[in-house]
Amino acid sequence: MAKYQLRKTALDILIRVGENGGFSHLLIDQAIRKQGFDQRDEALLTEIVYGTIQRKLTLDYFLDSFLDRRKKIDGWVKWLLYMSIYQMHYLNKVPDHAIIHESVEIAKQKGHNGISSFVNGILRNMQRNGFPDFSTIDDQAKKLSVETSHPLWLVERWISLYGVDTTEKMCLANLQHKSISVRVQPMKIARDKAMQELMEEGYEVESSIFSPQGINVLSGNVLKSRLFHSGALTVQDQTSMLAAEVLAAEPEMTVLDACSAPGGKTTHIAEKMNNRGEIHAYDLHSKKAKLVTTRAAELDLTIIDAKQADSRKLGEVYEAEHFDRILLDAPCSGLGVLRGKPDIKYHKNEKDIHTLSAIQIELLEKVSALLKKGGKLVYSTCTVDKAENEAVVQAFLSNHEEFKVDTEFVNELPEALTKAEGLSKWGLQIFPYEFDTDGFFLTRLTRM
Structure with missing residues (x-):
């Protein structure tokens, strides 16, 4: 070299x-x-x-x-x-x-x-x-911004939303390495057996509390493992696994995944359905929709039909009340995944959050019309901003009396998550410091 x-x-x-x-x-x-x-x-x-x-x-x-x-x-x-x-x-x-x-x-x-x-x-x-210290910076937000390398506008915004203590914990957590997590393909291998095989290969692993399919890999490059290469494992953050768990899709259902790429949640839903039924998966970009198709093939999942489309226009493709379940994992600022994608924090600004919030509300408005009465819709994002999370849910519900937050989903969560700081009547906000995961928001709505 x-x-x-x-x-x-x-x-x-x-x-x-x-x-x-x-x-x-x-x-x-x-x-x-x-x-x-x-x-x-x-x-x-x-x-x-x-x-x-x-x-x-x-x-x-x-x-x-x-x-x-x-x-x-x-x-x-x-x-x-x-x-x-x-x-x-x-x-x-x-x-x-x-x-x-x-x-x-x-x-x-x-x-x-x-x-x-x-x-x-x-x-x-x-x-x-030697290096200058931070003690000469008098302004609290500026000091935290410099010390933890988060843009000042973002620190100030988080302080206004959550207070200094939560903001500081978020900023510090975003500087820490996060252990990788994987999901087993349960039709290929049980979690216990997968963990045993990984340990025999020299990996240090533990079971995830977020999903009965989840495994946390504490040491070793799992991408080089035999199980990963055989299509028995998928890399997915633990919080992301919650989306399919909370959606509670069952075999033979008809499901819409409105913003599906790169396919981690889509394939997880197919596994929860035992590869029986229909999943219609969409992404705005055809290249990204192809990623979903590729991932499904790698996991031997055949019920996923992935296509390119703007999900705001799916009312032109399907009749109203067509789907039993809908997942809207909405495009967002990504401010919950700064540990793994640190460049995001330098490329976003406050205007982006408000632009995205408008798109999220429009998506929710459009896809919700496709949900059957009694059906369930999961809205999720990988961000920690109220404007993209709770505020979107509030705005939607204020215009749709036929929908409500299905609070039953809280009873289905692992016990540790029911004590999460960000649990409210609008949904569950997970902060990155709470469970050594990405920041993530989700809620489940039902049509009455």
Whole structure:
């Protein structure tokens, strides 16, 4: 492998994410496949990229103290500095002098001697003088924003919605690694047997409280396991598994999954139905709808018909009151999944939340007309914002007396979830710090 290849690859990914809006998780996967890194290098690459993006605002605060702001710096140089500072401050396995040496060499190869001298000067200055602390920041929201690298508008918004304590816990949780979770395909293997096989392969696992099909993988790359390659496992966050559990679809039912890609919830519903009945799955983009078809085939599930469509127009395809069950996992800001997709927090703003909220209400209005009397509709998002969650449900119910929140779903939840902080008469808001999961909201409506 070429000299400095790992950190040059990390820098390339960071530039593509930071300057061009690429998605970190996709670029990391592509790089690992292309470069053929071993397991240790793969882990380090992932740590440097995710960590640097996750802590970007904090790293910028550190860097600011050592920069002459009148000096214009190329974007790639700034990302090289961020990446180096992240390693110096947050990783302790590689000594500072080795980090500085590699960064200077990369700067020399990518730029010229002037840039490498500049990078060397900044990093050595930091090494000598140490990093500034946060105690000089008087404003509470600003301090939390800088310390946990969340945009100030977002911290202020969360404080207004939930208070300082909950906001701080959310921000800190978003900086922590989350263990991966998987779901068994129960027609192929029972959860207990799957856990036994994974442990025999050397994985550390535990059962999930969110779904009788869920397994938390505490150590080991489960994507390399025999069970995953045989189509017996699906990677899915625990909170996401709740959607199919709460939907309570049964064999022979006719089900609509209105926003189905990439197919994790859709395939879970099919498994709950024992692959008997009909699931009509839609996504706005044909490429994404194909992902659902592919995932269903990998799991040997045949009742899913995935197509491209704008679900707001499905009233032109189906008669009113056609479906026994409807899942609307609505497009949202994604502010509940910042642990796994940290770049999201830098690309969103308050206006996006209000735009999405309007789309969510419209989707709910349109697809609800397709639910049979006595049917159940689950509305879910992977965000933690009231405007996209409780407020959408309230707005919908205020215009639809024929619907109500089916509070029975609470009695079907695992006991631990009935004590969740965000449980209200409108639904269940899970915060990322409560169960070491993504942030997630869901509720179940029924048509009277």
